[in-house]
Amino acid sequence: MDNWVTGAFVYVVVWWVVLFAVLPWGVRTPETPEPGMASSAPENPRILRKFMITSVVALLVWLVIFGVERSGIISFRDMARDMM
Secondary structure, three states, X not given: OOOHHHHXXXXXXHHXXXXXXXXXXOOOOOOOOOOOOOOOOOOOOXXXXXXXXXXXXXXXXXXXXXXXXXXXXXOHHHHHHHHO
């Protein structure tokens, strides 16, 4: 990653992917939903906790991507050049 903008963009993309993986964790639906509410709506979504978990996991994934890119094991520039 050449600059901080690229690194930030990769982190944001990884964060969203991880969020969609974390959202279903621990979801419990009410046995008798209130009138007008979707029957699939969670009782207590604990969204702040899921955001924190997502941030930590996304940071770990980003560090792996950063380390692999910096080490030269995988060169994204070479991959892009080979695609053209």
